[in-house]
Amino acid sequence: MSLFLLLSNMSSCEAQLSTIFYNKTCPNALTEIRNVVRCAVSAERRMAASLIRLHFHDCFVQGCDASILLDETPIIQSEKTAIPNISSVRGYNVIEDAKRTVESLCPGVVSCADIVTLAARDASVAVGGPSWDVKLGRKDSTTANRARENTDLPSPFADADTLISAFSVKGLNTRDMIALSGARTLGQAQCFLFWSRIYSNGTDIDPGFASTRSRKCPRTGGDTTLAPLDLVTPNSFDNNYYKNLVQRKGLLQSDQVLFTSASTNSIVQFHFTRLSDLKG
Template sequence: MKSFFNLMHTISILLLLNGIACEAKLSTKFYDGRCRDAAAIIRKSIEKAVSRERRMAASLIRLHFHDCFVQGCDASILLDETDTIQSEKAAVPNANSVRGYNIIEAAKRDVERACPGVVSCADILTLAARDASVAVGGPWWNVRLGRRDSTTANRSQAETDLPSPFVHLNTLISAFAIKGLNARDMVALSGAHTIGQAQCFLFRDRIYSNGSDVDAGFATTRRRRCPRNGGDGNLAALDLATPDWLDNNFFNNLIERKGLLQSDQVLFSGSTAAIVSEYSKKPRVFAADFGRAMKKMGEIQILLGQNGIIRRRCSAIN
């Protein structure tokens, strides 16, 4: 009898460990048993936000990118400043620039009403980036779910690991490689700059440089919204031709020396020039690569299983 109870105890432990192991894996069906409508609820919320403001699609994709590049895709960027947390929102690359926090919080509230304490903010942010892409004509990709939320933020890492808009090609390649993303991933992800806007101070030096890598007519046009002095916060579309659609026109701009940011224009040089040319001619290839690269980026250094928490509000620790 004793051996029987010992056997049953062993089986119980093995089943428990197996359950934990299953929970510690990403899956497209992760919430099927506990919150089957999670993805649909989030999609509806994101579609509503983008329909109100098309620019929000770019902001949500960028928000996801800025989260994943700092201690992984763990929703750390969503945490507010507290006595114990130095918020990433205040980091130089994010302050007065990154937006969409309220959209993710609204989606979280919608999900919490249906399934309290089940869906992580990290998963919501990852799904939101995909849904934002689709809402502006971009590709759809499978999102594997099961991420958990961090209890920490890392402002110092945000100020070192997020690529600057002023850097050279090799620096960009290295910054992405550190995160496990290759040069092709980098160029594909940069294609998100076919939507959205940039502030004047981020491209002023480029349009006043009279450099050989900037089209003179393009520079003149951009100076109208970005004076040599003042107007630092004035906004300009990253892509003048199709600013509200996630398409491959960004790469045509680079070939014509009409990239707004220096870090974008350098992609049409060196080892990545051929990728830019390919994407400019083959929109379907770009769309497929963009989806793959976004999926790959969305699984950087994630928290699984017993690591992390499920936040009740995305901006605060429970």
């Protein structure tokens, strides 16, 4: 999937990346990282979505530099504690396991930035999603930017114009944004992120869908209760994301607006039709 490849190549440095970067210095690195990711996803299917999201949150601020892995220090304000990440982004333990494994093979060779990027690809494959060639050779960041994590990452309440603008700043156009959004066919969201949508009685939400969702997320209580973004196949990478939007069953407001907005509707329809045709 070229859009994941484009995201993976977002970087704050000008280093030349290559798919064969570790072929001589650590030839078994990619296999070992893949094995760690497969085991993690096998143990907890939801981990696939978590690793893809971890990669996105890393890349969207400062490029794909593993800055999101840095802990708080007297001179670093950790991105882990940014509002979109704290008690939400997960998968750090899988990256640590993969790093520990490759360090035992070739100490000081494979960057955490490359491991995060490879883990996202391998997580996608593990749940039936696309694969892509990952260019490697990133350097790990020694700085983090919590402030930009708080301001740059797209809000689940954003309208279409705001989303388009946020991605445009990163060099991604509207088609790129909608294609990348399709990764939300996986994963879960906390109730407080979509309460206003399911209780809105709006015309952009299917009434039956809203009623079903309200059973697990009542008007009061359960702020952090998790609900799958896709009720049908929450742990499989498929085209249900676009199908849900067409049926007014997008869980987050920032997803459903991609179908209801005139500036993005035709692209969502294209992805829905194209992927439906491919399925037969």
